[in-house]
Amino acid sequence: MSLNNGQTLTVSGQDMTKNGSSNRAPWDDARTGLKPSTPTRKPKPPKPENAITIVVSSRVLFNMEKEQQIYKQHGMEEYIKYQVEHETEPFSPGPAFSFIKALEAVNTRLRELYPESEELFDVVLMTNNHAYVGLRLINTINHHQLFIERFCMTGGNSPIGYLKAYHTNLYLSADPVKVREALEEGIAAAIMFTPEKMKEVSETQLRVAFDGDAVLFSDESERIYKAHGLDKFFEHEKTHENKPLDHGPLKGFLEVLGKLQKKFYDKGQRMDCPIRTYLVTARSAASSGARALKTLRSWGLEIDEALFLAGASKGPMLEKIRPHIFFDDQMFHVEGAAEMGTVACHVPYGEAQRVTKKAIKDKEISSAPK
Amino acid sequence: MCWFSFSLQKDADHAVVIAVTSRAVFGSGADDDEVYGEGLAFPLLQALQRVNEHLLMNNPAELLLFDIVLLTTDSQQQQQSPRIISSTRHYGLEVGRFCFSSEEDFVENLLKNNVQLFLSTDRNEASQATQRGVLSALLDHQTASCPSEQLKVLFFGDAVIQPDTGPTPPSRQAARSFSAQLGEMQRRFTMSDSPLSIGLVTWRGGRDSCADALHTLRSRGVRVDEAYCLAEAPWGPILSVFRPHFLLSDGFGGLEG
Numbered sequence: 001m002s003l004n005n006g007q008t009l010t011v012s013g014q015d016m017t018k019n020g021s022s023n024r025a026p027w028d029d030a031r032t033g034l035k036p037s038t039p040t041r042k043p044k045p046p047k048p049e050n051a052i053t054i055v056v057s058s059r060v061l062f063n064m065e066k067e068q069q070i071y072k073q074h075g076m077e078e079y080i081k082y083q084v085e086h087e088t089e090p091f092s093p094g095p096a097f098s099f100i101k102a103l104e105a106v107n108t109r110l111r112e113l114y115p116e117s118e119e120l121f122d123v124v125l126m127t128n129n130h131a132y133v134g135l136r137l138i139n140t141i142n143h144h145q146l147f148i149e150r151f152c153m154t155g156g157n158s159p160i161g162y163l164k165a166y167h168t169n170l171y172l173s174a175d176p177v178k179v180r181e182a183l184e185e186g187i188a189a190a191i192m193f194t195p196e197k198m199k200e201v202s203e204t205q206l207r208v209a210f211d212g213d214a215v216l217f218s219d220e221s222e223r224i225y226k227a228h229g230l231d232k233f234f235e236h237e238k239t240h241e242n243k244p245l246d247h248g249p250l251k252g253f254l255e256v257l258g259k260l261q262k263k264f265y266d267k268g269q270r271m272d273c274p275i276r277t278y279l280v281t282a283r284s285a286a287s288s289g290a291r292a293l294k295t296l297r298s299w300g301l302e303i304d305e306a307l308f309l310a311g312a313s314k315g316p317m318l319e320k321i322r323p324h325i326f327f328d329d330q331m332f333h334v335e336g337a338a339e340m341g342t343v344a345c346h347v348p349y350g351e352a353q354r355v356t357k358k359a360i361k362d363k364e365i366s367s368a369p370k
Numbered sequence: 371m372c373w374f375s376f377s378l379q380k381d382a383d384h385a386v387v388i389a390v391t392s393r394a395v396f397g398s399g400a401d402d403d404e405v406y407g408e409g410l411a412f413p414l415l416q417a418l419q420r421v422n423e424h425l426l427m428n429n430p431a432e433l434l435l436f437d438i439v440l441l442t443t444d445s446q447q448q449q450q451s452p453r454i455i456s457s458t459r460h461y462g463l464e465v466g467r468f469c470f471s472s473e474e475d476f477v478e479n480l481l482k483n484n485v486q487l488f489l490s491t492d493r494n495e496a497s498q499a500t501q502r503g504v505l506s507a508l509l510d511h512q513t514a515s516c517p518s519e520q521l522k523v524l525f526f527g528d529a530v531i532q533p534d535t536g537p538t539p540p541s542r543q544a545a546r547s548f549s550a551q552l553g554e555m556q557r558r559f560t561m562s563d564s565p566l567s568i569g570l571v572t573w574r575g576g577r578d579s580c581a582d583a584l585h586t587l588r589s590r591g592v593r594v595d596e597a598y599c600l601a602e603a604p605w606g607p608i609l610s611v612f613r614p615h616f617l618l619s620d621g622f623g624g625l626e627g
Binding site: 042044045047048076077080130131132134135138139141142148149150151152153154155157161162165166 | 560561562567570576577578580581584585593594595596597598599600601602603604606607608610611
């Protein structure tokens with residue numbers, strides 16, 4: 001499938017992308033000279049090729065558990081009927097909600113410093129849902145004052161075509177099948193879980209925590225660990241300290257975060273930067289940790305805090321950091337984090353998936369309604 | 371001048387009359403002696419027929435069916451009228467009426483035959499028809515030619531939203547009644563077994579524009595299966611993935627050429 005940016009659409013002979021339409025977008029007023037501080041002016045969404053595109057599914061952005069139950073127990077028609085009947089009732093926030101709010105806080109700061117730039121986060125809602133549910137989702141976005149102007153309601157079709165076409169930098173969903181498909185297509189993606197109780201997180205500083213192996217880095221070292229155990233793994237890593245690891249599925253996302261961070265540093269805002277990144281790894285500072293840091297350096301990437309746990313549980317450390325989102329390739333760590341109130345996402349990539357496949361089947365949420 | 375295919379007559383009061391140009395249905399170029407090759411709109415015709423088949427399977431006495439009119443304005447093709455008719459028979463295409471007309475008065479023909487939707491690959495023809503109040507859609511390579519089990523119709527939402535003032539142009543009225551009929555057809559089926567798939571895409575404006583378009587279509591009884599709110603992101607991917615047989619702009623805005 002090819003992306004055609006220059007697509008001119010003609011319908012009944014009229015070029016639909018001309019300015020001839022009498023419908024004015026909310027941001028059209030900006031061109032008539034309103035001051036930036038005017039509260040009613042909505043900023044215009046950036047072009048997909050310039051933006052950092054974060055695609056979220058409706059089930060992780062909002063809490064749709066009750067509706068999910070109705071679908072499971074009573075089927076599609078009942079589910080749709082319920083949604084339409086409750087159309088004006090907004091959904092309550094889901095696990096991705098505070099992450100999205102934090103992205104918007106970063107955008108606000110970026111716009112202040114770089115008013116002409118389109119290098120901003122663009123949040124797109126991607127849902128399997130039928131367009132019938134669309135109005136309730138739009139009402140909910142309005143209610144929570146989220147800045148989401150783009151969405152795809154695919155009525156059951158695969159989102160992969162759209163993810164690729166719109167330069168997706170990160171895809172978050174509760175559906176393991178879709179996330180695996182996205183990873184196979186080279187798109188950074190993760191399965192988001194809902195903690196029993198979510199800990200409070202910052203509203204002004206976006207905090208993103210990453211596991212190292214098989215998330216930022218490839219799973220090559222995981223294989224050693226699996227085959228020979230932790231001690232051998234530490235030894236191997238020390239020996240190969242100066243050889244950079246290969247990259248993993250979320251390296252690109254860390255890269256774009258770093259690019260945005262530099263924009264704040266360039267304006268003298270290093271101390272007050274609204275983005276902070278963390279590496280939370282089972283590697284040990286004494287041995288295997290160096291290879292991780294050297295690899296990042298060889299890629300020209302910075303990470304604000306590196307936490308080497310030498311195999312200890314990640315839950316307590318994450319509880320202290322309070323990231324908006326945490327990525328790990330092992331369900332053991334994802335669950336440990338979620339138990340302590342961190343919004344944790346599983347990246348189903350690499351060696352760890354083969355051994356724990358059954359565990360995943362038991363724990364992961366099943367697919368969204370079609 | 372129109373020739374009726376007697377065996378395929380539909381009930382005039384209830385049928386949804388769609389006219390397609392033979393230039394769109396049959397390709398020009400390397401053809402068999404007896405029969406034309408398949409053109410751009412060929413899969414579209416087959417999809418319309420499939421909808422009829424499903425409607426009749428549900429209810430053999432169904433009257434709300436698509437009635438296809440094949441319009442030939444191309445003088446070259448007109449000279450080969452028997453070949454056009456035999457081609458439709460060859461491919462098993464259910465054409466209710468064959469109309470042969472000049473470029474000057476084909477619109478009269480459309481009006482006389484109560485055509486509710488006119489489909490052409492020619493921009494001028496589509497424009498002329500719209501100006502006389504006939505809902506038209508321009509077929510092109512991006513859209514019409516994808517074979518699909520379902521008939522796929524994409525509404526362009528920027529035009530669905532009502533303007534505040536002014537009289538309703540006749541083509542808009544035509545659009546409203548056509549979409550209401552599609553809605554009526556959809557209601558004959560459940561969501562999982564429908565031979566008809568309706569999409570909505572809004573390009574200008576954000577989520578509120580899309581919400582308005584969804585409300586408008588719902589008020590006409592149209593069930594939207596897929597919706598895309600682009601906020602000025604590129605169109606291409608939506609067309610490539612949704613693969614509509616034709617797009618409806620609701621006839622709004624007229625045609626400035």
